[in-house]
Amino acid sequence: xxxxxxxxxxxxxxxxxxxxxxxxxxxxxxxxxxxxxxxxxxxxxxxxxxxxxxxxxxxxxxxxxxxxxxxxxxxxxxxxxxxxxxxxxxxxxxxxxxxxxxxxxxxxxxxxxxxxxxxxxxxxxxxxxxxxxxxxxxxxxxxxxxxxxxxxxxxxxxxxxxxxxxxxxxxxxxxxxxxxxxxxxxxxxxxxxxxxxxxxxxxxxxxxxxxxxxxxxxxxxxxxxxxxxxxxxxxxxxxxxxxxxxxxxxxxxxxxxxxxxxxxxxxxxxxxxxxxxxxxxxxxxxxxxxxxxxxxxxxxxxxxxxxxxx
Numbered sequence: 396x397x398x399x400x401x402x403x404x405x406x407x408x409x410x411x412x413x414x415x416x417x418x419x420x421x422x423x424x425x426x427x428x429x430x431x432x433x434x435x436x437x438x439x440x441x442x443x444x445x446x447x448x449x450x451x452x453x454x455x456x457x458x459x460x461x462x463x464x465x466x467x468x469x470x471x472x473x474x475x476x477x478x479x480x481x482x483x484x485x486x487x488x489x490x491x492x493x494x495x496x497x498x499x500x501x502x503x504x505x506x507x508x509x510x511x512x513x514x515x516x517x518x519x520x521x522x523x524x525x526x527x528x529x530x531x532x533x534x535x536x537x538x539x540x541x542x543x544x545x546x547x548x549x550x551x552x553x554x555x556x557x558x559x560x561x562x563x564x565x566x567x568x569x570x571x572x573x574x575x576x577x578x579x580x581x582x583x584x585x586x587x588x589x590x591x592x593x594x595x596x597x598x599x600x601x602x603x604x605x606x607x608x609x610x611x612x613x614x615x616x617x618x619x620x621x622x623x624x625x626x627x628x629x630x631x632x633x634x635x636x637x638x639x640x641x642x643x644x645x646x647x648x649x650x651x652x653x654x655x656x657x658x659x660x661x662x663x664x665x666x667x668x669x670x671x672x673x674x675x676x677x678x679x680x681x682x683x684x685x686x687x688x689x690x691x692x693x694x695x696x697x698x699x700x701x702x703x704x705x
Contacts, residue, residue: 398496399470399481401431404504404564405538407545416469421545422446422458423465425553428542431499432560436483436490445552463489500536501564507533508567515574523582530575534591537568537598568598576608588612600632603645610648617657623649 397412407424409416418424426446430437443455450458463484470480481497483490491497507529515526541561547553572595579588589612596605606629613621626649630641640646 400498430491436488
């Protein structure tokens with residue numbers, strides 16, 4: 396059976412075998428996506444009412460039959476002779492054949508999300524590398540929000556379902572980017588942590604936690620200018636998109652960075668060890684609760700550096 400690949404994180408993309416499918420109607424794509432994501436079988440009556448609410452029962456059933464015909468035609472055009480179809484079509488029910496060759500980007504994200512849900516922590520080398528590889532693969536699937544820019548307009552059911560799914564997958568990906576950047580930071584791989592946060596912010600430009608992490612990571616490299624540039628970028632995005640100022644936590648972090656000596660020279664671009672170098676505070680020291688206490692924080696840093704120097 397030819398492989399069916401659905402990439403739904405971003406503008407929907409469907410490939411069957413080596414061919415990218417083009418749908419003559421949005422309803423055909425919407426129905427295929429719904430069946431693949433939801434799994435199981437569904438009453439045809441329920442589907443016709445949900446996708447064609449403006450039609451009476453007879454015309455709704457006819458519209459569903461026409462849509463199924465289009466899907467079958469698309470699959471058969473790339474099927475090998477005698478191959479099974481991907482759809483399970485019965486007199487009163489309709490579903491997706493879960494035994495068929497389906498590659499769904501959501502499944503990989505869901506698998507990684509479940510792993511994150513069990514907690515993340517620094518791991519032994521081999522397990523750490525495998526975990527990073529899984530997170531890298533899952534986060535690189537995120538070309539954008541679930542079904543970005545896709546709507547039916549005449550099916551409130553489908554648009555409500557899409558909105559709920561979009562929020563759910565957005566949260567999952569937020570957790571994955573968060574975990575990935577943390578794991579790199581814990582390993583002392585600041586460059587890869589910064590790259591992960593950069594992709595996180597490309598996926599979710601309104602995410603203040605991402606800007607704060609980027610600020611801390613840049614500053615841990617001794618790059619005060621880069622840290623403050625990240626703050627300025629985040630502030631501008633929030634002002635343009637939401638007409639709001641950054642959260643107090645973000646403002647306080649920027650203030651601490653302005654008044655604290657960088658820990659490293661700007662030439663240091665990659666930490667080889669998971670801990671700070673001798674005489675340097677750990678990168679997450681900027682996480683402390685020093686809102687409105689810039690002078691005290693600066694004194695603390697100086698004392699730390701003197702103590703480490705002996």
